[in-house]
Amino acid sequence: MNSTGKARLEQAPEKEEKIITISEKDPEERLYESLKNHELPDYLLYTGVEGANNWLKLEGSGTCPVARQLKIMLEENVVSIIRFIPACMSLVSVEVGSGEKERVLLKELIKKKLAENPASEKVSTRYYPVDINSQFVDAALEKVKDLPVEKKGIVGFIEDMPLLKKHWHLPVLFCILGNTFCNYEPEFILQLIHENLEQGDLFFFDANLLPAQGSDEETQSATKSILGTYASRKNALFNMYPLLQYGMAPNDFDFELLLAHVDSRIGALYRTQKSLNILKDSEIRVGEETICFREGDVIRMGFTYKYTYNQVLAFLDICGFEVLKALLSEDGTNAMILANKRI
Numbered sequence: 001m002n003s004t005g006k007a008r009l010e011q012a013p014e015k016e017e018k019i020i021t022i023s024e025k026d027p028e029e030r031l032y033e034s035l036k037n038h039e040l041p042d043y044l045l046y047t048g049v050e051g052a053n054n055w056l057k058l059e060g061s062g063t064c065p066v067a068r069q070l071k072i073m074l075e076e077n078v079v080s081i082i083r084f085i086p087a088c089m090s091l092v093s094v095e096v097g098s099g100e101k102e103r104v105l106l107k108e109l110i111k112k113k114l115a116e117n118p119a120s121e122k123v124s125t126r127y128y129p130v131d132i133n134s135q136f137v138d139a140a141l142e143k144v145k146d147l148p149v150e151k152k153g154i155v156g157f158i159e160d161m162p163l164l165k166k167h168w169h170l171p172v173l174f175c176i177l178g179n180t181f182c183n184y185e186p187e188f189i190l191q192l193i194h195e196n197l198e199q200g201d202l203f204f205f206d207a208n209l210l211p212a213q214g215s216d217e218e219t220q221s222a223t224k225s226i227l228g229t230y231a232s233r234k235n236a237l238f239n240m241y242p243l244l245q246y247g248m249a250p251n252d253f254d255f256e257l258l259l260a261h262v263d264s265r266i267g268a269l270y271r272t273q274k275s276l277n278i279l280k281d282s283e284i285r286v287g288e289e290t291i292c293f294r295e296g297d298v299i300r301m302g303f304t305y306k307y308t309y310n311q312v313l314a315f316l317d318i319c320g321f322e323v324l325k326a327l328l329s330e331d332g333t334n335a336m337i338l339a340n341k342r343i
């Protein structure tokens with residue numbers, strides 16, 4: 001960066017705003033409704049102060065290799081990615097978490113803006129961190145407080161994208177990072193994004209993949225390594241936390257992780273399958289309500305798809321996206337993709 005650029009990066013903080021589209025009371029009610037139906041969707045693991053702290057601890061503990069690898073890959077490739085992104089774009093990042101990756105992107109975007117227009121008095125890039133947990137939105141805003149960025153944090157669900165988009169200034173670089181893409185049904189998430197992006201907007205995401213396999217042994221070793229990634233004690237505790245928090249004893253249930261085959265329009269896919277299995281008749285209290293579980297009950301949890309690189313490209317194609325830039329790590333286990341809507 002030139003010296004002018006440096007001076008501007010250090011200028012006084014820009015305007016900051018936060019918009020809340022969901023009620024703070026919701027998480028407990030949602031937890032009760034879900035558990036009553038023997039379900040614990042993943043987003044409920046991240047709610048409240050405890051949910052935020054649990055994730056930050058897990059992410060920082062080094063037992064979450066996926067998050068770490070994807071961050072390193074972004075840092076190593078950010079310059080070549082930003083080359084494809086017009087400097088005028090606003091950055092929207094949904095499921096932002098602590099916002100570390102977004103800081104990497106924003107710094108590079110600001111550099112590009114300054115390089116293109118060194119005479120401009122003020123470089124202000126617009127940034128919209130979005131998360132269901134208000135604490136994460138605050139953390140993401142804080143993370144860029146020294147950058148010349150006009151910030152509007154939004155507390156909301158990605159599923160409410162039609163509502164969220166009313167708050168942002170076009171064109172946008174719409175990001176879902178940290179393997180978030182793989183936690184949704186592929187056609188659901190791609191259609192949602194396709195319907196809500198405008199021509200001229202860009203879509204950027206990363207994914208932790210199943211390397212292309214040849215032999216049976218290669219397949220077996222890849223599946224074993226997937227299960228190993230998610231089956232650490234720390235990860236199991238992260239998944240068990242809501243039941244522990246509301247009064248169940250650790251010995252009353254266990255956490256199970258399997259890898260299943262599921263059918264799709266493009267053929268068979270791998271998907272993790274998580275559950276909490278009740279080992280003893282027990283009950284928990286959520287707010288004013290009590291939920292009783294019986295031995296043998298199964299609480300179904302969220303999932304993560306394990307795509308091959310070609311499967312991701314195939315879904316983008318059938319959902320109307322054109323790939324502008326795709327990066328695949330040398331070992332074939334991580335990818336980052338920049339795409340736009342096909343005209």
Ligand SMILES: C[S@@+](CC[C@H](N)C(=O)[O-])C[C@H]1O[C@@H](n2cnc3c(N)ncnc32)[C@H](O)[C@@H]1O
Pocket residue numbers: 042043046047055067094095096097098099101130131132133136156157158159176177178179180
């Ligand atoms: C795996 S964590 C953080 C991912 C982050 N992008 C990263 O790369 O570290 C997932 C985040 O998504 C948020 N989240 C979960 N479900 C969500 C939803 N449906 N809409 C918006 N945010 C959601 C959680 O609160 C959490 O901060």
